Amino acid sequence: MLFLGLPLSFLWGQACCTGGNLGTGNLQSTILEPQTTSFLVGVGHTRYNRLFHKSKRIYPVDRDRDLSIFSFTGAYGISKKWTVAAQIAYPLQREFSNTNSESKPLIASGIGDLSLILHHLTHAKRKNKLTSSIGISLPTGQTKLRDEATDILYSTVLQPGKGTWNALLVAKYERLQLYRPTSSLLAQITANLPISKYQAANSFVYQPGKVLTFTTGLRERFSRKVFFDPFIYLNFKYSFEDRINEQAGLNSGGHWLSLSLGFQLLFSQRTSVQLISYLPLTQNLKGIQLSESSSFELLFAYTFNTKSKSNDTK
Amino acid sequence: MVVLLFSCKKEIIEAPTSGIDESITVIQDELENEKIVLVGSEGRNFIVSFFRTLSDGTELTFEVNPELPVVMIDNEGTKWDAFGYGIEGPRAGQRLQPTRGYNGFWFSWASMYQGIEIYEGTPSTWQLEETPSTGWTISTEFVAIGAGIDAIQAIDNPAIIDFNVKDNFQNDFYVQDEDLIIGVRVGDEYIAYPHAILNWHEIINAQIANKYFSVIYCPLTGTGTVWDRKIDGQVTTFGVSGLLYNNNIIPYDRWTASNWTQMKQHCVNGSLIGTEAETFSVVETTWRTWKQMYNQPRIVDPSTGYGRDYSIHPYEGYETNHDLINYPLAYDDDRLQRKERVHGVVINGKARAYRFSSF
Numbered sequence: 113m114l115f116l117g118l119p120l121s122f123l124w125g126q127a128c129c130t131g132g133n134l135g136t137g138n139l140q141s142t143i144l145e146p147q148t149t150s151f152l153v154g155v156g157h158t159r160y161n162r163l164f165h166k167s168k169r170i171y172p173v174d175r176d177r178d179l180s181i182f183s184f185t186g187a188y189g190i191s192k193k194w195t196v197a198a199q200i201a202y203p204l205q206r207e208f209s210n211t212n213s214e215s216k217p218l219i220a221s222g223i224g225d226l227s228l229i230l231h232h233l234t235h236a237k238r239k240n241k242l243t244s245s246i247g248i249s250l251p252t253g254q255t256k257l258r259d260e261a262t263d264i265l266y267s268t269v270l271q272p273g274k275g276t277w278n279a280l281l282v283a284k285y286e287r288l289q290l291y292r293p294t295s296s297l298l299a300q301i302t303a304n305l306p307i308s309k310y311q312a313a314n315s316f317v318y319q320p321g322k323v324l325t326f327t328t329g330l331r332e333r334f335s336r337k338v339f340f341d342p343f344i345y346l347n348f349k350y351s352f353e354d355r356i357n358e359q360a361g362l363n364s365g366g367h368w369l370s371l372s373l374g375f376q377l378l379f380s381q382r383t384s385v386q387l388i389s390y391l392p393l394t395q396n397l398k399g400i401q402l403s404e405s406s407s408f409e410l411l412f413a414y415t416f417n418t419k420s421k422s423n424d425t426k
Numbered sequence: 427m428v429v430l431l432f433s434c435k436k437e438i439i440e441a442p443t444s445g446i447d448e449s450i451t452v453i454q455d456e457l458e459n460e461k462i463v464l465v466g467s468e469g470r471n472f473i474v475s476f477f478r479t480l481s482d483g484t485e486l487t488f489e490v491n492p493e494l495p496v497v498m499i500d501n502e503g504t505k506w507d508a509f510g511y512g513i514e515g516p517r518a519g520q521r522l523q524p525t526r527g528y529n530g531f532w533f534s535w536a537s538m539y540q541g542i543e544i545y546e547g548t549p550s551t552w553q554l555e556e557t558p559s560t561g562w563t564i565s566t567e568f569v570a571i572g573a574g575i576d577a578i579q580a581i582d583n584p585a586i587i588d589f590n591v592k593d594n595f596q597n598d599f600y601v602q603d604e605d606l607i608i609g610v611r612v613g614d615e616y617i618a619y620p621h622a623i624l625n626w627h628e629i630i631n632a633q634i635a636n637k638y639f640s641v642i643y644c645p646l647t648g649t650g651t652v653w654d655r656k657i658d659g660q661v662t663t664f665g666v667s668g669l670l671y672n673n674n675i676i677p678y679d680r681w682t683a684s685n686w687t688q689m690k691q692h693c694v695n696g697s698l699i700g701t702e703a704e705t706f707s708v709v710e711t712t713w714r715t716w717k718q719m720y721n722q723p724r725i726v727d728p729s730t731g732y733g734r735d736y737s738i739h740p741y742e743g744y745e746t747n748h749d750l751i752n753y754p755l756a757y758d759d760d761r762l763q764r765k766e767r768v769h770g771v772v773i774n775g776k777a778r779a780y781r782f783s784s785f
Contacts, residue, residue, distance in 0.1 A: 165740060171733035175577040207574040212665065215575040263559070263697075264569050264669065291615075317753040359750040362741050400740050 121279035142197070142231040142243055144285075149416040156280055157241045158241030158390075158407040161210075166366035167396040174211055177402055180204045181224075193233040203272050216261060221273035224256035239288045255310065259368050268310070268354075275310030276319060278305075279390040298345070301326050309355075321352035321365055329372070339378035343419075347372055347390070353398060366397030370404075386411040439631070446470075448715075450492045451785040455479065455545065458773040462525055463488045465497050466769065466785040471606060473529065473709035473769035473785060476510045476522035495719040505507055508709045508719060509611045511544075524707040526691060527771035532779065533751060534647035536759030537568075537672040538689045539777035542770070544761060545784060552757050563694045564671060564687065573668040577677070580629035580665050585727035589717070600736045601727045603714035607725070608650040609707055611671045611772050612637045616720040618713065619643075622736045623726055624650070628675055630653060630726065631663040634749040640664040642688050645677035645741055646752055648767060649689055654704035655680065673753045 133394045144150055160177040163170040180203070196239035201224035206306025208217045236242075253273020253334035258361035268275070281302070298324040304323040313320050329345030346369070374388035397403065447469035454463050465488070466473030479485045488506075491499035494508040496514070504515030511520035535542055541550045549601070549665040560568040589599075600622055601607065607618040619630055624643035631640050638661050643650040655662055662681035669676040672691045684696025686689040686703060693701040717723050728736050744750060748764045760767070 165735070165738065168735065169733075174579045175574050207577070209574050209576040211579055212576040216667075218571065225553055256485045259571060262566065262569075262669075263568050264571055312754065334639065355753060357749065359747065362752060368632070376555050399742075 127339075141194060141207060142196045142245060143233045144187060144415070145417065146189050146328050148189040148415060148417045150185075150187045151414060152187070152337070152411060152413045153185075154181075154183040154405070154409060154411040156181045156184070156389050158410040159405050160402040161405050162392075162403045163400065164395060164397045165392070166398070169225075170400070171404075172210070175207055175209055175402065177205065177207045189384070195231040197229050197231065198226065199229075200224065201253075205270060207270075218259065218266070218270065220257055220266050220270040220272065222257055224253040224272045224306050225249045225274055225278075226252045227280065229282075231282075241280075241286040241288065243284045243286075245282035245284075247282075249274070249278040249280060249304075251275050251308070251310070252367075255312075264368050268312060268320075274306070274320055276306045276314075277308040278320075279305045286306070290330070294330075294335075296331045297328070298331060298343075299326075299328040317357050319355040321354045323349065323351045323362075325349045327372075339376075339380070341376040343372075343374055343376075345372045346370075360398075363399035363401050366395060366401065368395045368403070369393045382415050384413050386413075437500065443746065449496055449717075450490050452488050452490050453545070453780070453784065454487060455778075457771060457778050458776050459598050460773050462532075462771065462773075463498070463522075464527075464769065464780055464785075465490070466488065466780075466782070467715075468577055468782045468785050469514075469710055470715040471604075471646065471767075471782070472508065472511070472709060472715060472782060473527075473743075474508050474707070474709055474762065475525040475527040475713045475769065475771050475780075477525060478522075479521075480520075480773045497718060500700060503706065508609075509707055512593075512610075524705075525771045528649055528651050528708070529710050529767055529769050530644075530647050530689070530694075531761040531764060532651035532768050533755065533758065533764035534644075534672060534674055534689065535768060536761070536781050537755040537757045538616070538674065539770070539772065540757065542759075542779055543775040545780045546674075547779075547781075548761055550761070552759060554757060556756065557711065561695055561699075563692070563699060564690070565756075568672050568754060569676070570670045570673075570758045571668060572670045573666075573754065575668050576665050577668050578579055578628050578666040579624075579728055579732065580631060581623070581627045581732070582663060582731050583621075583633055584630060586724050587727045589618075589723045589725050601725065603712065605713050606710060607713050607716055608641055608643060608708050608710050608715050609719075610634075610639070610641065610650065610652055610706060616723060618716050618725040619725055620713065620726060621645075621650075621734075622739075623730065623734075625740055626734045626736065627730075627732070628666050629664050632748055640678055640763045642674075642675065644688055645744070646670065647674040647689065649674060649705075649764070650710050651688055652706035652708050653691075654706065655679075656704075657698065657701065662717060670726075672751050672755055673751060686713065694706060 158179045161173050163173045183201040185199040189195050203224050204221040206217045207218050224334045227249040230246045234242045234244045237373050255271045255273045255275040266309050282302045284300040302325045310318045326348045328347050331343040332341045350367045351365050353360035371391045372388050376386040378384040388409045392404050437581045444517040450467045454613045460477040463478050465474040473581040488498045488500050496505040497508050498504045504512045504517035507513050512518045512520045540554050555566045601620045606621045610617050619641040625645045638655045640653050640655045662679045662688050663675040667676045667678040676685050678685050681699045686694045691697050691703040694710050770779050
């Protein structure tokens with residue numbers, strides 16, 4: 113049983129700061145066996161309490177922002193080469209003042225956008241495997257969330273939904289049996305490209321920035337009673353500025369370099385758990401932006417084969 | 427050295443040879459049956475405005491008199507500075523009553539004051555009835571949440587330093603000659619609060635002698651005002667609520683947590699709702715002009731305790747990009763370019779904008 117689902121970077125963009133957080137999603141195979149169904153439940157948490165102007169860190173930090181995202185993914189193996197997946201998220205965002213302990217935090221949560229993606233096993237020969245994916249996220253998430261205390265509309269970055277249609281593209285390369293039969297090299301490129309604009313209040317037209325990520329790293333497998341797969345990845349993310357009335361916004365866009373460490377435990381053919389932590393290395397951001405100080409994702413997957421189940425019944 | 431060109435409304439002084447047009451212009455005007463005088467300079471980047479009728483009923487007329495700090499002289503022979511203080515002449519020591527005018531980007535004036543006139547410009551066609559939201563004096567449909575409360579940190583009582591001329595020669599002072607400052611006079615003290623710091627903090631809560639005031643500057647609307655922070659006898663400080671009304675800062679007072687609008691200069695929500703802000707007159711101008719106006723200028727110490735590089739504008743390019751507006755507007759008036767700076771005067775709810783190019 114392997115993890116699948118959308119790269120979580122698509123989720124992170126739904127709320128919080130420019131381009132989402134450091135997460136670039138799990139890099140494991142997204143191709144299921146034919147007629148196999150898988151469900152994946154994820155929770156991610158990111159703390160933003162480092163303030164930057166370009167690459168310069170600013171002290172003291174006047175605010176903290178916590179972003180938690182709960183996600184649910186369902187996927188189905190159509191054939192040996194094709195798998196389809198759908199994902200929905202529930203972001204919860206809280207922003208606190210560090211200087212005014214009496215002030216109420218901003219709290220924004222709600223149903224996020226629905227994403228659909230099709231994975232294709234493009235190439236699989238000997239030790240090389242290439243998977244490509246294409247998908248779309250729909251503007252189904254909430255975009256009119258208001259602050260309960262004042263009844264004032266939250267800004268677009270606090271809204272659970274992006275409000276736009278987005279094209280999702282992924283290309284993933286795996287080199288198996290790298291230096292040991294259980295070692296592998298992985299490299300992945302993702303693109304999250306808004307293809308529509310969001311009509312906010314009055315004549316205010318908003319479009320989140322395009323986000324590109326590149327991730328590469330190593331994965332190892334140790335076999336005991338369970339499979340234990342530790343991994344280490346280097347992540348680079350480039351986010352274009354959000355567009356406001358066709359103009360590049362003030363405090364959005366930039367690039368980040370981060371390291372992710374984690375492991376996956378496969379308990380059986382059906383169940384597995386994955387934990388990933390992200391460590392920011394460098395960043396250069398446009399304007400003044402909060403940036404991540406820590407981040408993790410915990411994923412639980414359950415897979416079952418509908419075909420074998422029906423065979424058993426017979 | 428100086429040539430006066432005289433007309434019934436305008437007097438123009440030919441620019442000295444500094445390369446920048448430093449000529450000063452006086453405009454005498456009438457708004458809502460109130461006679462006012464505006465004095466300013468496009469090159470020096472300042473405009474200030476006063477009522478021409480004194481408390482004793484005397485109506486003065488003015489001409490330019492550019493002997494800085496004196497900027498104009500009245501028909502009785504009194505010379506006045508940019509704060510409206512009589513410096514020399516029969517009314518020396520007296521003070522002209524300032525209007526509640528201030529400078530700001532055109533788009534902010536146009537969205538905040540429906541039907542605003544432009545001095546010698548085309549009339550407005552906008553007539554929007556803004557319905558106040560419950561508990562507010564304004565419609566919250568035009569209020570946006572930019573950040574959390576105090577996410578942008580106001581500064582309380584920063585140190586004030588004497589400007590050392592050596593700093594200027596060394597050219598590494600954090601404020602350059604053409605940078606804008608908000609000048610405040612308290613007694614005989616003249617203190618410059620530079621945009622360079624206010625761009626980052628937006629509010630400086632200050633105390634000079636026994637005066638308590640807050641310098642409030644909104645980098646999104648380019649508006650600078652100074653308010654008395656003694657309200658109903660209670661000294662308080664103002665903080666940045668994170669809310670924006672037509673892109674303009676909504677400060678809150680830390681005494682009652684009431685929200686205020688900078689540009690309309692009153693409390694819009696909370697227990698002090700409806701309370702008018704008591705304003706100090708300000709001279710917003712270039713650092714160069716301020717130094718020419720007042721000897722031994724004093725200015726905010728850039729060592730504020732916050733790790734900001736005040737020589738860098740946090741919203742680089744925003745002030746000159748007319749197309750970039752960060753938050754929704756009630757009205758987008760295209761009679762002028764959005765980021766053109768104007769001096770707005772409001773009397774009895776009626777507003778008029780004066781372009782810097784008129785001075």
